[in-house]
Amino acid sequence: MTSDDIPRPGPQRAMRADVRRNRARLLAAAREMFERDGAGASLEAVARLAGVGIGTLYRHFPTRQDLLEALLADVYDGLAATGRELLVSPAPGEALTTWLRAFIVRITAFPGMAAAAAVSLRPEQPGRPEPSGARRAVRDAGEALFRRAQDAGDVPADAEFADALRLAGAIAMVTERDPEAADRLLALAAAGLAPGKGAHGG
Known part of the structure; x- marks a missing residue:
């Protein structure tokens, strides 16, 4: 030795x-x-x-963003767990909306958190560091719900999960101090996502 x-x-x-x-x-x-x-x-x-x-x-x-992302890690872990639980819901579209609502609520724990989450959850680009396990988990959980809703016909076939996540993040940023407005905007967005229920629906 x-x-x-x-x-x-x-x-x-x-x-x-x-x-x-x-x-x-x-x-x-x-x-x-x-x-x-x-x-x-x-x-x-x-x-x-x-x-x-x-x-x-x-x-x-x-950096400040590093500190914010460390705080967001627990939020992402919780959202990933919620997503996995919702995968057994008999109503895929409602499950997705429920998850997006939870996403908005949890990333607005304090002013500025939603903006940090928007930076954190941007799609990976060349030259960016590999995403953390928590970031991958929350995106994977949300995308699984999104694809399930899409397969059920509750989301348009040509829609992208990244856009749904951006939309939820934008709602969070503009309603940080107004959760009732967040619910209204999410309901409006969800109606737009559902095929046949938007302004150009049948």
Whole structure:
């Protein structure tokens, strides 16, 4: 056995635990600050609330978008789980609308969150980093519901899931403080998606 094979002693493990704790504190502080002041809240104030220096914040989250995406990860995981549950619904079109409504509600937890989600969930492009597991999961779950609704004739055959997601994101951005308006706009959008029910329907 060489010296490289010998397990390292406790200090390195303790340091990793400190890193995890700092990250958790930063996320909790960011959530609190953003819910109070919106996604544009001072990052220095976030670091102070977490009890760490601003350098520590930037080591964990090099940009504000990185911090927002870390907060969105839990939202995406929840939406992916909701999507999987809705896949057994006997009404595919209603299941899709239910999921889109949940999407709008959950990405409007604080002002600016919807805009961050719109950036996060853009279709992959050359040169962009690989999407996180949470981002892939939420898109896969939503697209599965969309395709199922399409197969049932509840969504036009030539419609694209990416456009439905953009539409839901746009509704979220313009109704962050007005959930009733979000419901009305989503209902209007859903009526437009359903074949034969729009302005040019039979």
